[in-house]
């Protein structure tokens with residue numbers, strides 16, 4: 001992060017320095033974090049459903065709540081940084097407070113595919129939306145800047161999902177195949193790389209973390225038994 005004084009002479013002379021706004025009062029420009037949060041996590045929220053009315057999804061919600069704890073630990077967060085909701089909405093969505101909305105239709109379709117459900121949840125937790133609130137630099141982003149940041153952010157979430165699935169000793173292929181089969185994602189949305197690129201990112205992250213996990217298990221079997229997210233039992 002630059003510590004350059006806003007509007008200082010050096011920023012005018014340095015062609016590689018950030019472009020500080022000249023016309024607007026810097027105090028009026030939202031922080032980069034706010035702009036990203038708005039672009040990625042402030043979409044209209046889906047209708048939250050009462051899980052009691054969807055007993056056929058109770059088992060899936062229980063499973064996801066268990067994995068939420070492991071995934072939050074892997075991401076470096078607390079379990080209660082995230083709340084899981086059943087929703088009448090798209091596949092999955094997270095808001096800037098860490099509320100996760102899992103689409104009922106998606107859960108029903110994926111009811112026998114825990115690796116896919118956990119992979120999708122991992123992607124959402126991988127966003128760690130609260131951390132954007134700490135990104136306080138104020139800079140007027142162009143549409144292209146913001147789209148590039150959003151692609152970067154989506155890639156981070158994809159990387160996390162690949163790594164997390166490897167740590168949990170689950171396959172990433174169901175998530176990869178799901179992405180590749182999403183016809184509505186086939187035309188790259190400006191916020192995403194094309195599905196083939198995302199699939200590769202997830203596979204690579206999964207493979208390299210899988211190797212790391214194997215050698216860690218060989219070298220530190222006890223550490224692994226005590227600390228691995230797979231064996232994360234939470235507080236006693």
Ligand SMILES: [Zn+2]
Nearest residue numbers: 123127154157
């Ligand atoms: Zn995402």
